[in-house]
Each structure stands twice: as structure tokens, then as C-alpha cells.
Amino acid sequence: MSDIILEMRNITKTFPGVKALDNVNLSVQRGEIHALVGENGAGKSTLMKVLSGVYPAGTYTGQIFYEGQERHFKDISHSEKVGIVIIHQELALIPMLSIKENIFLGNERARRGVIDWNEATRRTQELLAKVGLHESPNALITDIGVGKQQLVEIAKALAKEVRLLILDEPTASLNESDSDALLQLLLQFKAQGISSILISHKLGEVSRVADAITILRDGATIETLDCRRDVITEDRIIRGMVGRDMTHRFPPRDHNIGETIFAVKDWTVHHPAHAGRIVVDNVNLHVRRGEVVGIAGLMGSGRTELAMSIFGHSYGRNISGTVSKHGQAIDVSSIDRAIANGIAYGTEDRKTYGLVLIQDIKNNVTLANLGAVANGFVINEPKEMVEAQAYQQRLSIKCSSILQKTVNLSGGNQQKVVLSKWLFAEPEILILDEPTRGIDVGAKYEIYTLINRMADDGKGVIVISSELPEILGICDRVYVMNKGKFVGELTREEATQEAIMKCIMSQEVVEAWKL
Amino acid sequence: METLKRIFSENIRQYSMLIALIAIMIFFQVITDGALMKPLNLTNLVLQNSYVVILALGMLLVIVAGNIDLSVGSVAALTGAVAAVLIVNYDVNFAVAMAICLAIGAAIGTMQGYFVAYIKIPAFIVTLAGMLIFRGLTLVLLEGQSIGPFPPEFQALSSGFIPDPLGANGLRVTTLIIGALISVFLVFLDFRGRQNQKKYGFAVSPFYLFLLKNLLVVGAIMGLTYLLASYNGLPNVLIVLGVLIALYSFVTNRTVLGRRIYALGGNQKAAKLSGVNTERLTLYTFINMGILAAIAGMIITARLNSATAKAGTGFELDAIAATFIGGASATGGIGTVFGAVIGAFIMGTLNNGMSILGVGIDWQQAIKGTVLLIAVFFDVYNKNKGQA
Numbered sequence: 001m002s003d004i005i006l007e008m009r010n011i012t013k014t015f016p017g018v019k020a021l022d023n024v025n026l027s028v029q030r031g032e033i034h035a036l037v038g039e040n041g042a043g044k045s046t047l048m049k050v051l052s053g054v055y056p057a058g059t060y061t062g063q064i065f066y067e068g069q070e071r072h073f074k075d076i077s078h079s080e081k082v083g084i085v086i087i088h089q090e091l092a093l094i095p096m097l098s099i100k101e102n103i104f105l106g107n108e109r110a111r112r113g114v115i116d117w118n119e120a121t122r123r124t125q126e127l128l129a130k131v132g133l134h135e136s137p138n139a140l141i142t143d144i145g146v147g148k149q150q151l152v153e154i155a156k157a158l159a160k161e162v163r164l165l166i167l168d169e170p171t172a173s174l175n176e177s178d179s180d181a182l183l184q185l186l187l188q189f190k191a192q193g194i195s196s197i198l199i200s201h202k203l204g205e206v207s208r209v210a211d212a213i214t215i216l217r218d219g220a221t222i223e224t225l226d227c228r229r230d231v232i233t234e235d236r237i238i239r240g241m242v243g244r245d246m247t248h249r250f251p252p253r254d255h256n257i258g259e260t261i262f263a264v265k266d267w268t269v270h271h272p273a274h275a276g277r278i279v280v281d282n283v284n285l286h287v288r289r290g291e292v293v294g295i296a297g298l299m300g301s302g303r304t305e306l307a308m309s310i311f312g313h314s315y316g317r318n319i320s321g322t323v324s325k326h327g328q329a330i331d332v333s334s335i336d337r338a339i340a341n342g343i344a345y346g347t348e349d350r351k352t353y354g355l356v357l358i359q360d361i362k363n364n365v366t367l368a369n370l371g372a373v374a375n376g377f378v379i380n381e382p383k384e385m386v387e388a389q390a391y392q393q394r395l396s397i398k399c400s401s402i403l404q405k406t407v408n409l410s411g412g413n414q415q416k417v418v419l420s421k422w423l424f425a426e427p428e429i430l431i432l433d434e435p436t437r438g439i440d441v442g443a444k445y446e447i448y449t450l451i452n453r454m455a456d457d458g459k460g461v462i463v464i465s466s467e468l469p470e471i472l473g474i475c476d477r478v479y480v481m482n483k484g485k486f487v488g489e490l491t492r493e494e495a496t497q498e499a500i501m502k503c504i505m506s507q508e509v510v511e512a513w514k515l
Numbered sequence: 516m517e518t519l520k521r522i523f524s525e526n527i528r529q530y531s532m533l534i535a536l537i538a539i540m541i542f543f544q545v546i547t548d549g550a551l552m553k554p555l556n557l558t559n560l561v562l563q564n565s566y567v568v569i570l571a572l573g574m575l576l577v578i579v580a581g582n583i584d585l586s587v588g589s590v591a592a593l594t595g596a597v598a599a600v601l602i603v604n605y606d607v608n609f610a611v612a613m614a615i616c617l618a619i620g621a622a623i624g625t626m627q628g629y630f631v632a633y634i635k636i637p638a639f640i641v642t643l644a645g646m647l648i649f650r651g652l653t654l655v656l657l658e659g660q661s662i663g664p665f666p667p668e669f670q671a672l673s674s675g676f677i678p679d680p681l682g683a684n685g686l687r688v689t690t691l692i693i694g695a696l697i698s699v700f701l702v703f704l705d706f707r708g709r710q711n712q713k714k715y716g717f718a719v720s721p722f723y724l725f726l727l728k729n730l731l732v733v734g735a736i737m738g739l740t741y742l743l744a745s746y747n748g749l750p751n752v753l754i755v756l757g758v759l760i761a762l763y764s765f766v767t768n769r770t771v772l773g774r775r776i777y778a779l780g781g782n783q784k785a786a787k788l789s790g791v792n793t794e795r796l797t798l799y800t801f802i803n804m805g806i807l808a809a810i811a812g813m814i815i816t817a818r819l820n821s822a823t824a825k826a827g828t829g830f831e832l833d834a835i836a837a838t839f840i841g842g843a844s845a846t847g848g849i850g851t852v853f854g855a856v857i858g859a860f861i862m863g864t865l866n867n868g869m870s871i872l873g874v875g876i877d878w879q880q881a882i883k884g885t886v887l888l889i890a891v892f893f894d895v896y897n898k899n900k901g902q903a
Contacts, residue, residue: 311788312790314787314788334792335787335788335789335790336790336791336792338790339789339790345788347788352782352784352785353784353785353788354785354788355782355785356777356778356781356782356785356786356848357781357782358781358782358848358849359777359778359781359848363774363777363778367774367775367778367785367786367789367791368789368790370771370774370775371771374770374771377770377771377772378769378770378771379769379770379771379774381769382711382712382714382715382717383715385715385717386715421789425790
């Protein structure tokens with residue numbers, strides 16, 4: 001196994017003012033799964049853009065050898081022609097087109113510009129079988145789940161006769177079973193001689209499937225670990241990524257829990273489009289002062305829908321039930337009322353729902369509570385600057401200044417801006433939906449620390465997360481949600497991964513028995 | 516020198532359109548043998564093009580909020596026609612008639628805004644329908660005739676000048692005094708802003724730059740007022756324009772309302788989840804546009820001294836072009852009042868300069884279209900360069 005398919009030598013790429021990559025080396029053997037890990041901003045995506053020709057030859061220095069030859073890729077189609085296919089974190093599928101149309105987009109089965117749909121359908125069926133997706137080639141992308149969409153992307157790559165597959169955070173938005181299926185697929189490809197480069201923040205899956213791991217930090221190669229020779233633990237990878245030992249992945253906290261400050265009773269929400277469908281079914285929950293409450297559950301179990309319906313009825317219709325704070329019913333029928341009543345909701349999708357990306361940090365931080373920096377209707381800009389700067393320092397948001405546009409920040413720093421916005425709104429109840437999705441270990445730790453601090457300040461925090469270790473690591477109490485219902489409530493002591501899964505499974509069994 | 520270079524490169528985009536405007540003015544000044552900047556012509560330039568500025572102010576808010584309004588030309592025509600029918604045919608007092616027209620503009624804006632904001636029909640479609648509906652209603656109302664002339668009080672709206680009690684022969688002293696007051700006020704505002712920044716410990720630009728900038732601004736204002744003063748003085752319309760520009764600059768830059776409109780256009784979903792009532796805000800931008808269209812309609816009707824069915828044709832395109840030339844983004848969230856006003860004056864100077872040269876309406880259109888494309892091309896090009 002010394003057959004090297006790809007070698008990148010001394011790659012250096014500079015942007016005006018910053019050196020994004022500094023003499024980076026990467027060497028991938030044929031038929032291996034090579035993981036590329038590093039904190040946000042370490043240069044992983046930049047390196048892959050250099051490889052795939054997004055940054056064309058000439059805009060960087062260094063050499064790329066692929067299948068024994070030096071290559072100078074001019075653009076993506078150039079690198080795809082030789083079998084290098086990259087699947088981006090944000091899927092590049094067109095929602096209103098069918099699976100087969102998407103698979104052959106830009107690569108149409110056509111003769112003189114006329115598409116042979118029978119041939120396309122036949123090939124699509126073959127490809128879907130290969131990736132284990134049981135869907136009609138005519139199904140629309142918008143009608144299938146994210147996990148299946150990911151498989152369609154891979155089928156699309158296969159259609160291009162891929163030899164080196166690059167996956168950028170493929171499992172970031174997948175649940176456990178979909179992630180497992182995807183990783184299995186990578187192992188299958190490996191057996192067929194297709195190499196993969198896997199970029200991931202989920203170190204558990206990295207150490208499970210990778211044959212080699214290259215660690216980047218601050219634009220430089222730190223080391224390449226060989227997993228075939230030694231057993232590589234997660235802690236070992238983290239040490240390489242952050243440059244020191246992380247003794248705790250979750251910050252310690254004093255539990256100082258008081259009386260119940262927030263309660264939701266008999267909360268039922270219907271689907272906004274299908275009136276008859278119940279998405280949240282008779283949920284009861286409460287939060288005490290200084291408590292961090294987790295909501296665990298699979299994707300699609302109704303967690304986000306529950307949170308958004310509480311936050312100003314921003315999801316669903318025919319909402320029934322009561323919300324109370326300090327024992328008194330409060331009005332959450334619109335978002336501004338919910339905010340005025342001390343509720344805040346940090347979204348799971350910060351780019352679409354959390355930030356105004358074309359605006360700077362300052363404007364985003366103050367958006368939800370402009371009244372606090374205004375005299376009447378007039379914004380006091382100097383005061384706004386001071387407030388925003390205070391949050392930038394308090395949350396250590398890395399930026400050139402608070403006038404930097406949020407679109408140019410890394411994921412972790414964007415998340416901190418979203419958090420700043422909600423802290424600035426001074427809520428008593430903070431609901432955080434997947435607060436650490438797609439961000440690196442160091443930034444995660446900082447966000448956990450912030451959550452602790454909010455609890456210490458006597459606020460109530462609700463954390464929704466698909467990562468069970470995270471829920472177990474930071475929460476005082478855990479609700480388990482499945483199919484729109486709360487199916488379990490576990491204290492910190494009772495909560496284990498097994499206990500949570502048991503709650504979910506037992507409800508499945510009950511339902512099966514009813515049928 | 517380094518700081519100067521940095522400040523220059525940071526501001527080049529903001530001021531590139533101003534530089535373009537100055538270049539265009541110099542070009543016409545030279546090619547028309549100085550006719551462009553003659554006091555009489557300068558006054559005409561302001562009178563002829565005031566409607567573009569007024570509509571561009573409303574269009575800016577609509578476009579920043581992520582929509583568009585194609586109906587403003589028709590709305591201007593309709594309100595002008597209503598004013599004519601009321602004042603000429605029914606002898607209604609001109610002030611009452613103007614109030615009714617503003618109310619009609621607001622009502623039309625409310626209706627269109629309601630469909631866009633609450634029923635979620637794309638603004639392009641709603642206002643395209645509005646463009647046809649209100650043009651049609653104008654024809655119905657005027658029955659194919661022109662209605663005029665107007666009493667002098669109403670005409671004064673567009674062709675009057677501010678009174679000059681101190682008037683010596685030749686130079687209008689009141690105009691110069693107002694120009695001086697505005698200059699002092701602007702310098703004061705800039706100075707206070709600078710002090711405020713210092714107070715909070717922010718870096719400020721070097722003093723000589725502050726001085727240079729203010730000297731240029733004061734020089735431009737005093738030069739302009741001197742030219743106007745040596746003809747008939749300040750036109751009433753320019754006072755209306757000045758007040759509106761100041762008001763909209765203030766609203767967009769300094770108020771909660773303005774900030775929320777930018778957030779809405781930048782990311783509607785994020786703005787909504789931050790407690791911004793996005794529907795109501797969209798409605799407001801359309802109501803505002805309707806009112807400004809009514810003002811523009813009355814001004815051009817007063818200027819032509821008659822209401823015609825053809826009035827206001829193509830105004831929406833002038834206003835939209837001015838806004839985009841001024842750097843607004845077609846996807847929303849970006850654009851400034853300053854830019855839109857400069858854009859409007861670029862359009863106006865082109866109109867006026869080419870008319871002096873005797874360029875036909877056919878070529879005028881083609882040239883204006885080309886200027887729009889070039890302006891937006893440079894804007895996009897600069898943005899891409901800024902990102903790489």
C-alpha cells in the first residue's frame with residue numbers, strides 16, 4: 001500500500017493580508033480514507049479549494065501531483081475530468097429538480113444536445129443502488145431528507161467516475177443512523193479502490209473510519225497520524241488540533257439551581273401546511289433558575305418546531321397550551337412579544353436564520369434589542385459601538401473590528417455573534433438550538449463556558465442538540481423527545497446515552513404494539 | 516501618506532459615483548461652452564429633475580427592503596390628474612387638493628404594500644399591475660384631455676422661488692444666507708460627530724482631512740447657492756428636496772426604523788427571528804413610496820401647468836436607475852440616500868446636458884441605458900475585487 005494517488009507539496013496560499021496556507025503537505029494513498037481535521041479557520045477548506053481548482057493554478061505556490069503527474073487545475077471541471085470530486089458542506093442540489101436531473105446536471109446524457117432520459121433513468125437507478133438509496137429517480141430533491149440528499153450528491157460524484165472523493169463535513173447535518181450509512185458507504189468505496197478525503201469535526205467518526213489523519217493548525221500541517229499502525233484516540237487528535245492537552249471537553253460548573261421560572265403546559269402545535277398533522281404533541285416542560293435543560297432526540301422529532309413555536313409562534317399553526325414565567329402566563333404570540341417577555345432563541349441555522357451576513361458584527365449584535373442603544377427612535381451610534389465592543393471582548397469574537405461583516409467570520413465566531421445578539425437582548429430564558437453545530441473543539445468549549453455563565457447569572461437555558469455527549473456534558477436535566485412527544489425526563493445522574501436511546505426505543509415499541 | 520492612501524481606498528467606492536457626477540458635469544460644461552453651469556440652466560436642471568430625486572428616495576427604501584416598485588410613474592400621473600380635476604374643475608382650494616393627493620398616494624401604497632407584505636405576491640407583479648391600473652385610471656379621469664392651467668399658488672410649488680425681502684438688485688441675498696446657514700450646520704454636525712467619536716475613544720481621521728472635506732463641502736454649497744442667487748434665487752422645489760434628503764438620510768442612518776429596513780433587506784428570516792415585524796415594515800416602505808410618488812406627481816403637474824395622460828411615463832425607470840447607479844443592491848440590504856441622490860443627479864445632468872446639445876430623445880435613452888450598465892458594472896467589479 002505505497003501507491004500514492006495524491007500528493008500536495010509545499011502549498012502556500014495568501015489572501016491580501018493573511019497567509020491562509022503555509023507550506024502545507026498532504027499525501028493520500030490509493031484506496032484510503034484520509035481525514036483532514038483542524039479547527040475552524042485552520043485552512044482545510046482552502047486546501048481543498050486549491051486541490052479542486054476553485055483557486056486555479058498560479059494563485060498559489062507549491063505542487064500538486066495526482067496519479068504520478070504534476071497537475072495545474074484551472075477550474076473545477078478540469079479537476080473533475082480526472083476524477084477528483086468535491087462535495088461541499090452546503091449541498092449543491094437544486095431542490096425543485098428530480099434526483100436524476102440533479103445527478104446528471106452539467107453532465108447530461110445527451111446526444112447533440114438532446115437528452116436521452118431513458119438512459120439517464122437507467123444510470124440513475126444503477127447509481128442509487130450503489131449508494132443504497134431506495135428512491136425513484138423522479139423524486140424531487142425537496143421531498144427527500146437531508147441524509148438522502150447527501151447520498152444523491154455521492155451518486156452524482158460516482159456518475160463522474162470519481163477516483164478521489166472529497167467530503168466537506170458530510171455528516172454535520174445528519175442524524176446518527178444516516179451518518180453511519182454514509183460512513184459505511186465510504187468503507188465500501190475504499191474496498192473498490194476509491195480514495196476519500198474526509199473533513200469532519202466529529203472526531204468519533206474520524207477515528208472510526210480513517211486510515212490516516214492529517215492535522216492542520218493555523219494554515220500549517222502539524223502532523224499526519226497513521227491509524228493502521230497505532231490506535232489513535234480522540235484526545236490524541238484534539239491535542240494536535242489545539243496544540244495542548246484538553247483535559248476536559250466540558251467546563252466544570254457549580255450547580256446552583258433555584259425555583260421554577262419558566263413552564264410550558266399542554267403545548268400542541270400543528271404543521272403549518274398540513275393542518276391535520278400534529279408536530280408537537282401535548283408537551284410539558286419547566287426550567288428552574290440557573291438550570292441548563294437539554295432536549296435530546298433524533299432529527300425530525302419536533303425539537304426545533306417546539307422551540308420555534310414557543311418563540312413567538314414562529315413555527316406552526318393552531319398552537320394551543322400556555323407559557324408562564326414566574327408562575328404568570330405570558331404572551332408569546334409574536335416574536336417581539338416573546339423577546340419582550342424575556343425569551344430568546346438561537347437558531348440551528350445561523351446563516352439562514354441567525355445573521356444578516358452582509359452587515360457588520362455591531363449591527364447584528366444589537367438587532368434584537370435596538371431600543372437599548374436608542375434614545376426614542378434615534379440610534380446612539382457611539383453607545384452602540386461601545387456595547388458591541390464589550391460583547392466582542394466578552395465572548396472573544398475573533399475579528400479585525402466590530403465593523404467586520406459577519407459573512408467573513410468563521411463558523412464558531414459567527415455563532416458567538418448570534419449568542420451576543422441574544423445576550424444583548426437580556427433574556428431570562430435562552431433556547432439554543434444546536435449551538436455547536438459545525439464548529440471546532442476550542443470554540444465549542446468557549447460556548448459551553450458561556451452557557452454555564454448564563455446559568456450562573458440565574459437564567460434558564462434550554463439546549464437542543466443531536467450530539468448526545470454534549471447534552472450529557474452540559475445539562476442538569478434532559479427531556480427526551482420523539483415524534484413530537486416528550487418520552488422521558490432524566491436527571492443528570494440518570495442520563496446516559498443508553499438511557500436516552502432506551503426512552504426513544506420504548507416509545508417506538510409502544511407504538512408498534514398499538515398498531 | 517499611508518493613512519491618506521488607506522482612507523482613500525476605503526472611501527473610493529462611496530465617492531466613486533460623486534466623482535463620476537463631477538466628471539460628467541465637467542464634460543458637459545466644456546462641450547456646451549459653459550452653458551451647463553449658467554445660473555439659468557442650473558436652476559432649470561434642478562426644476563426639471565426634482566421628481567427623479569424625490570422618487571429615488573422612496574425607491575431606495577423599497578429596494579433596500581428587497582422589493583421594487585414599477586408603478587410610481589403611473590401613481591404620479593394619477594395624483595397629478597386628481598389635483599388638476601379638483602383644482603381646475605371643482606375649484607377646490609389648492610392646499611386641500613394637495614392633502615387629498617397625498618392621501619391617495621398613501622392609500623395606493625397601502626394597497627400595494629398589503630399585497631406584497633401580507634399576501635406575499637412578489638412586488639414586481641403587484642406593482643406591474645399597479646402600473647397598468649393607475650395609468651388606466653388616469654386616462655379615465657382625464658378623458659383623453661389635458662386639464663389646466665392652475666392658479667399661481669399651485670404653480671409656485673414647482674416654478675416659484677423663495678421670497679427675497681432683503682433683495683438688492685441682481686444677487687439674491689436670502690439665498691446666500693440660507694446657503695451659509697446650511698454650510699455652518701453641516702460643519703457643526705460633522706464636528707460634533709467627530710467629538711462624539713473622540714469622547715468614546717474611537718480613532719478619528721486626521722484633522723487636515725476633516726478640514727479638507729468640510730472645505731470642499733462648504734465650497735460646493737456656497738458655489739451652488741451663489742450661482743442660484745445670481746438668477747432667481749432658491750427654487751421652492753429645492754427647499755422641498757433639501758428637507759426630504761435630510762429627513763431620509765437621518766431616517767436611514769440614525770433611526771431604529773432605518774436600521775430595521777436594512778436588516779430586513781439583508782436577511783428577512785433573520786430579521787424576523789430577531790423580533791422585527793417584517794410585514795409591517797415592508798408595508799411602510801410602500802406607503803412611503805406612494806406618498807412620495809404623489810408629491811412628485813403634483814410637482815410635475817404644476818411645472819407643466821396641466822395634467823396629461825402621458826405625464827410620468829418612464830419615471831419609475833429613472834428612479835430605479837438612479838438608485839442602482841447610486842450603489843443599491845438588487846437583492847436588497849445595501850444602498851444609501853447619498854448614493855441615490857447622486858444617481859438621480861447623474862441622470863438629471865445627462866438629461867439636461869444632452870438636451871442643450873440637441874441630442875434626440877432616441878439617443879438620450881440609449882446613452883442613459885449605457886451609463887446605468889457601466890455604473891453597475893463598476894460597482895460589481897469593485898465589490899468582487901474587494902472580496903478576492
